Amino acid sequence: MKLLLLHLLYVQATPLNSTQCSANSIATPQVYGAEITSLTTALVTNYALEIPTFSNNWPAQNISGLSFCQINVTLTHPGANDTVLNQVWLPLEAWNERFVGIGGGGYEAVSNWDTLAPAVQRGYAAVGTDAGVGMNPNSADAWALASPGNVNQYLLLNFASRSVHEMTVIGKQIVESFYGNPPKYSYWQGCSTGGRQGLGEAQNYPDDYDGIVASAPAVNWNDFTPAQQWPFTVMNNERHFPRQCEFDYATAAAVSACDAIDGLVDGIIGAPGRCFFDPVTIVGQTFECDDNSTVVFSNDTAKVIRMIWDGPRTEDGAPAAQVWKGPTTLDGDSLWYGILRGANFSTLALTFTWPNGSTVAQPFAISDSWFRDFLYKNASADTAKIDYSEFQSLFQKSHQQYDSVIGTSDANLGPFRKRGAKMITWQGLADSTIMPNGTANYYDRVNSIYPDTQDFYRVFFAPGVGHCGNGYGPLPDDVLGALRDWVENGTVPETLATTSASAINGTIRHQALCPYPAVSKYKNGDPIMSTSYECANEF
Numbered sequence: 001m002k003l004l005l006l007h008l009l010y011v012q013a014t015p016l017n018s019t020q021c022s023a024n025s026i027a028t029p030q031v032y033g034a035e036i037t038s039l040t041t042a043l044v045t046n047y048a049l050e051i052p053t054f055s056n057n058w059p060a061q062n063i064s065g066l067s068f069c070q071i072n073v074t075l076t077h078p079g080a081n082d083t084v085l086n087q088v089w090l091p092l093e094a095w096n097e098r099f100v101g102i103g104g105g106g107y108e109a110v111s112n113w114d115t116l117a118p119a120v121q122r123g124y125a126a127v128g129t130d131a132g133v134g135m136n137p138n139s140a141d142a143w144a145l146a147s148p149g150n151v152n153q154y155l156l157l158n159f160a161s162r163s164v165h166e167m168t169v170i171g172k173q174i175v176e177s178f179y180g181n182p183p184k185y186s187y188w189q190g191c192s193t194g195g196r197q198g199l200g201e202a203q204n205y206p207d208d209y210d211g212i213v214a215s216a217p218a219v220n221w222n223d224f225t226p227a228q229q230w231p232f233t234v235m236n237n238e239r240h241f242p243r244q245c246e247f248d249y250a251t252a253a254a255v256s257a258c259d260a261i262d263g264l265v266d267g268i269i270g271a272p273g274r275c276f277f278d279p280v281t282i283v284g285q286t287f288e289c290d291d292n293s294t295v296v297f298s299n300d301t302a303k304v305i306r307m308i309w310d311g312p313r314t315e316d317g318a319p320a321a322q323v324w325k326g327p328t329t330l331d332g333d334s335l336w337y338g339i340l341r342g343a344n345f346s347t348l349a350l351t352f353t354w355p356n357g358s359t360v361a362q363p364f365a366i367s368d369s370w371f372r373d374f375l376y377k378n379a380s381a382d383t384a385k386i387d388y389s390e391f392q393s394l395f396q397k398s399h400q401q402y403d404s405v406i407g408t409s410d411a412n413l414g415p416f417r418k419r420g421a422k423m424i425t426w427q428g429l430a431d432s433t434i435m436p437n438g439t440a441n442y443y444d445r446v447n448s449i450y451p452d453t454q455d456f457y458r459v460f461f462a463p464g465v466g467h468c469g470n471g472y473g474p475l476p477d478d479v480l481g482a483l484r485d486w487v488e489n490g491t492v493p494e495t496l497a498t499t500s501a502s503a504i505n506g507t508i509r510h511q512a513l514c515p516y517p518a519v520s521k522y523k524n525g526d527p528i529m530s531t532s533y534e535c536a537n538e539f
């Protein structure tokens with residue numbers, strides 16, 4: 001009896017080895033509507049990766065000596081002529097009995113396969129998919145059109161929602177086959193497109209995940225993506241192209257005008273929604289550009305910058321409702337929100353100055369691809385020619401043709417809520433790419449349906465932080481950890497702990513972020529300590 005028990009213990013403690021990491025010992029997953037076309041495995045040992053900056057919700061880190069079983073599963077949807085690659089990475093030792101789906105960015109359903117590594121390093125079984133659309137975050141040119149004039153609706157559906165669900169179904173089956181047990185808990189982690197994918201899972205496939213980290217979500221994709229093209233359209237129509245140093249000068253002026261509103265003068269606008277700094281007030285000021293030339297801040301530059309901060313508006317000031325029924329927090333003729341003051345212009349209002357001083361605008365690649373491939377359905381269409389009237393009709397077209405496919409903005413989270421799943425969104429207020437107000441609006445709409453929203457969905461805004469990181473503000477330490485504690489232990493994330501990636505005012509700062517609509521307000525004491533802040537209704 002005693003011997004038998006020892007034997008059982010011995011078997012259980014045997015580390016998994018290369019025998020288990022073989023296609024023969026893994027049952028072929030089943031997915032209704034898809035046909036598995038291959039399953040291959042590789043034993044990866046001594047894997048190493050340097051991640052120099054905060055990314056995918058995790059801090060900078062170096063990974064080394066990692067061993068895992070890499071399983072590639074390809075599938076096709078008969079009739080669609082597509083090939084989707086899913087990868088499942090399974091830690092060989094110390095599996096934490098959890099499963100995590102990893103999201104993508106831009107037009108990528110997974111940012112690159114290496115983004116699975118930090119999860120595996122922490123003991124998770126991780127899965128990602130290329131959705132059959134390849135690996136180019138900036139452009140859909142390679143796959144969007146089945147032929148000129150015809151969007152490949154199958155691939156768009158893959159990218160928008162289908163592949164994320166299928167990779168989850170596949171990943172869970174492989175986990176069970178490999179380890180002999182299904183995962184105890186399943187989580188989603190993604191930012192930007194990955195955030196949208198997470199919201200989509202909560203909306204459409206509420207059983208897939210017990211917890212979802214949906215950061216800086218690309219919610220209302222088909223509405224804010226046209227809005228991303230607004231700065232380019234404004235510059236072309238005003239025939240005025242400010243240099244990057246002029247944009248930076250306006251940002252610096254906004255920061256000094258609005259820095260104190262949050263109670264702390266630290267170079268970060270904590271309350272950008274209350275910053276109404278008007279760039280007209282700095283017209284005539286002179287400053288040095290990065291090439292040491294002297295620049296005068298002009299009226300034309302002020303106008304362009306004000307229009308960018310305002311966000312897209314209807315052509316003739318007519319109520320936006322005549323174009324589409326947008327969020328109620330948008331005023332009269334607003335089609336979508338603008339980026340907030342303090343956010344870097346160089347993403348959406350990118351200009352380039354030649355040595356002779358002439359400056360040209362470059363469109364933001366992702367929105368430009370959206371206009372060409374999905375709105376014009378012509379990969380070589382010239383988006384620089386779009387005037388305000390055409391911008392408005394393309395905005396409307398984008399909503400009408402794509403909302404049901406990729407809007408991912410359904411506020412009905414009933415089934416997700418009912419089964420006790422939890423979701424955390426966080427986003428930088430200085431996000432240069434996705435307007436934070438769209439995220440707040442999504443939360444507001446969820447909250448208007450479920451008065452107990454805070455019991456299952458919380459949104460945290462991070463002052464001074466850019467898109468999925470970047471910027472100057474403090475970044476969340478461990479969002480997935482906070483989510484797990486909520487899901488598994490019922491520990492409500494009253495705040496999110498953060499650490500700045502670099503010094504703010506000379507020192508690394510910690511600040512506790514508060515769940516929207518609450519704000520993280522400086523109380524007293526040393527601004528580098530999170531205990532010096534409190535959650536308040538307003539600044």
Ligand SMILES: *[C@@H]1O[C@H](CO)[C@@H](O)[C@H](O)[C@H]1NC(C)=O
Nearest residue numbers: 040041042070071072085087
């Ligand atoms: C999985 O696919 C990736 C990308 O195509 C490839 O580099 C890797 O070798 C494949 N691994 C297996 C086990 O087939």
Ligand SMILES: *[C@@H]1O[C@H](CO)[C@@H](O)[C@H](O)[C@H]1NC(C)=O
Nearest residue numbers: 050051052059060061062063
């Ligand atoms: C990663 O390693 C590099 C040198 O190999 C080092 O400069 C860097 O500080 C390390 N990063 C972290 C987060 O440890």
Ligand SMILES: *[C@@H]1O[C@H](CO)[C@@H](O)[C@H](O)[C@H]1NC(C)=O
Nearest residue numbers: 079080081082083132143146
């Ligand atoms: C299927 O896709 C392949 C490669 O992506 C392409 O070469 C082929 O023409 C397609 N077949 C059909 C029937 O569309």
Ligand SMILES: *[C@@H]1O[C@H](CO)[C@@H](O)[C@H](O)[C@H]1NC(C)=O
Nearest residue numbers: 247248249251252344345346
């Ligand atoms: C905006 O980003 C660009 C590119 O990273 C950088 O050169 C510039 O200094 C940033 N501007 C501000 C105001 O932070």
Ligand SMILES: *[C@@H]1O[C@H](CO)[C@@H](O)[C@H](O)[C@H]1NC(C)=O
Nearest residue numbers: 264265266504505506527528
């Ligand atoms: C920033 O540094 C300056 C100069 O050292 C100091 O006067 C100020 O109080 C600091 N502000 C914060 C928020 O730490």
Ligand SMILES: *[C@@H]1O[C@H](CO)[C@@H](O)[C@H](O)[C@H]1NC(C)=O
Nearest residue numbers: 272273274329330436437440
């Ligand atoms: C945008 O968001 C900011 C910050 O949360 C808020 O103060 C502001 O009122 C919002 N603006 C709109 C138009 O909703």
Ligand SMILES: *[C@@H]1O[C@H](CO)[C@@H](O)[C@H](O)[C@H]1NC(C)=O
Nearest residue numbers: 288289290291292293294355
């Ligand atoms: C600008 O001037 C500084 C010194 O004032 C010099 O170091 C730098 O090289 C100059 N930059 C350019 C682009 O000329």
Ligand SMILES: *[C@@H]1O[C@H](CO)[C@@H](O)[C@H](O)[C@H]1NC(C)=O
Nearest residue numbers: 280283284297298299300302
């Ligand atoms: C800027 O434009 C306003 C009105 O359009 C005008 O009153 C003002 O004189 C202009 N300022 C400069 C410096 O050109």
Ligand SMILES: *[C@@H]1O[C@H](CO)[C@@H](O)[C@H](O)[C@H]1NC(C)=O
Nearest residue numbers: 353354355356357358359360
């Ligand atoms: C400046 O240089 C660029 C690139 O060579 C050229 O396209 C442009 O026409 C020039 N502009 C002027 C005003 O000479």
Ligand SMILES: *[C@@H]1O[C@H](CO)[C@@H](O)[C@H](O)[C@H]1NC(C)=O
Nearest residue numbers: 148149378379380381382383
């Ligand atoms: C596609 O765009 C190109 C470049 O603007 C244009 O020449 C062509 O006529 C367009 N095709 C159609 C069908 O509109």
Ligand SMILES: *[C@@H]1O[C@H](CO)[C@@H](O)[C@H](O)[C@H]1NC(C)=O
Nearest residue numbers: 481482483484485486488489
């Ligand atoms: C749950 O609570 C236990 C006991 O406090 C703790 O050890 C564990 O780390 C918590 N789990 C998570 C996922 O935070």
